[in-house]
Amino acid sequence: MRGEINKDNMKGKWIILGFMLYGACVQAKIVDSQFCFAGKVIDKNGRGVAGVVVNNGISFTTTDAQGTWALHSDTTRSKFVSISTPAGYVLPQNDGLADGFYVPVRVLALAGGKHDFVLEKRTETDDRFHYIAVSDPQVRNERDFKRWCQETVPDMVEVIDSLKQSHEVVGMTLGDLVWDNMPLFDNYKASLKNTGATFFQCIGNHDFDRQYQGLHNMELASPVYGEMVYESHFGPTDYSFNIGKAHIVTMKNINYVGGKSYLTSLTGQQLDWLKKDLSYLPEGSLVILNMHAPSWNRISPDGNIRNAAQLKEVLKNYNVHVFSGHTHFFQNNEVSPVLYEHNIGAACGGWWTGWVNQCGAPNGYMVVDVDGNDLKWHYKGTRRDFSYQFRIYNKGEFKSQSSFVVANVWDWDSACKVVWFQDGKPMGEMEQFVDSDEERASELKNRASAEKTGHLFRAMPADGSKEIRVEFTNRFGEVYTKSIRL
Structure with a gap:
């Protein structure tokens, strides 16, 4: 163990030295930032892989028949x-963590501008896979990290162990891996090694080094910038890959201005990058887009990105599911018939203070079954069965709705139905309303500060009734039932 720690420390020192040397060279002479990088994409037997899309964050190319690629790059x-x-x-990985699909330009520059990517050909193709989306672990200290490791990770591993018996499992963490505590990236990485899934990452607003601004806000050729530590652990913030019939894209949508200050937005350069990336797909293809901040929330929309309209325009010709976090509440947004946003609950819920998110959804993560072009999803509450898809409050328990039985149905959308029965008699659909979840409000010193949510439903029982049953039918026709005695 001691040897491994020393090895990691030495690796960290070389990374820092590389940044310093590279930055010094660029600052000394800006013209030296212009390179023509080249190489090949080959399989395990050394054969070239044709048609692979390669990019440097700005420019794109594809490999030729021999697997050769070349890109003119400005390393500033x-x-x-x-x-x-x-x-x-x-999918290239190292101990279950996505790796090997990227190379830092400083490494390329020191290696004479040459790099070969090595891929392993699949023995058989499968259009079905499982996708786990996790938002906001947001560990700040030893206490938070202990809860993440003792609650969320074992829960996910148990689910992954079951899922991988049938199909491959891909994991994606949607940002705020840590809470402004850069040294915890090492611990976080270690916690996700060898889960049985291949885990990718997305950067969140708490994953920047707060000493600096984001790269595009820093002075040209600056050797340091806000994403630098994150990138040294996880690689580029904007990237894509393919599995089954799905094209999966991850993007940074935090415009970081330093000192914890940021705007939620994509830059024009990023939108151009996305447009180029998608141009290699046939129109109508399934695209899964991962970002930290949401875009189209209607209730509590403060976290939405500023240029959601421009993003929608770029995505318009594809069948898109967007997965996002950031808000610590659950909201499904049906933006158009071909654009659906899942702003999912956080793994840490209300910042590891309790067991629920701001909207009352439990701490948890999303499990998605991707079958060709079709998605079927279920939110998995940590330490809960998959059957736990809504919560019911008895009459008098929900303080602002004391005359009602209230159901909190977090994964609700317009294709779902919530009905109730009084002493076995069908009473029709429950009334949907907007309010703060009772459990979340009760956790706060100031109840009035609790966020509002739109996935609440209520029904007023008649005097003398004995039992209320609530049935939630999700968009896939699955029925979940809970009953309470009055």
């Missing part, structure tokens, strides 16, 4: 060259 703006792994090849 481009920090990585990465590939979009084709669906016919295994």
Whole structure:
């Protein structure tokens, strides 16, 4: 163990030295930032892989028949060259953490501008896989990290162990891996090693080094910038890969201005990058887009990105599911018939203070079954069965609705139905309303500060009634039932 720690420390020192040397060279002479990087994408037998999309964060190319690629790059703006792994090849990983699909430009520069990506061809193709989306672990200290490791991670591993018996499992953490505590990235990485899934990452507003602004806000050729520590652990913040029939994209949508201050938005350069990335797909393709902040929340919309309309325009020709976090509440947004946003509950819920998110959804994560172009999803409450898809409050328990039985149905959308029965008699649909969840409000010193949510439903029992049963039918026709005695 001691040897491993020393090895990691030495690796960290070389990374820092590389940044310093590279930054010094760029500052000394800006013209030296212009490179022509090149290489090949090859399989395990050394054969070239044709048609692989390669990009440097700005420019794109594809490999030729021999697997050769070349990109002119300005290293003051481009920090990585990465590939979009084709669906016919295994997703590169190291101990279950996504790796090997990118190379830092500083490494390329020191290696004479040459790099070969090595892929393993799949023995068989499968259009079905499982996708786990996790938002906001947001560990700040030893206490938070202990809860993450003792609650969320074992829960996910148990689910992954079951899922991987049938199909491959891909994991994606949607940002705020840590809470402004950069040294915890090492601990976080260790916690996700060898889960049985291949885990990718997205950057959140708490994953920036708060000493600096984001790269595009820093002075040109600055050797340091806000994403630098994150990137040294996880690689580029904007990247894509393919599995089954799905094209999966992850993007930074935090415009970081330093000292914890930020705007939720994509830059024009990023929107152009996304447009180029998607141009290699047939129209109508399934796209899964991962970002930290949401775009189209209607209730409590403060976290939405500023240029959601421009993003929608870029995505309009594809069948898109967006997964986001940031808000610590659950909201499904049906933006158009081909654009659906899942702003999911956080793993840490209300910042590890209790067991629920701001909207009352339990601490948890999303489990998605991708079958060709179709998605079927279920939110998994940590330490809860999959059957726990809503909560019911008895009459008098929900203080602002004391005359009603209230159901909190977090994964609700317009294709769902919530009905109730009084002493076995069907009473029709429950009334939907907007309010703060009772459990979350009761956790706060100031109840009035609790966030509002739109996935609450109520029904007023008649005097003398004995039992209320609530049935939630999700968009996939699955029925979940809970009953209470009055």
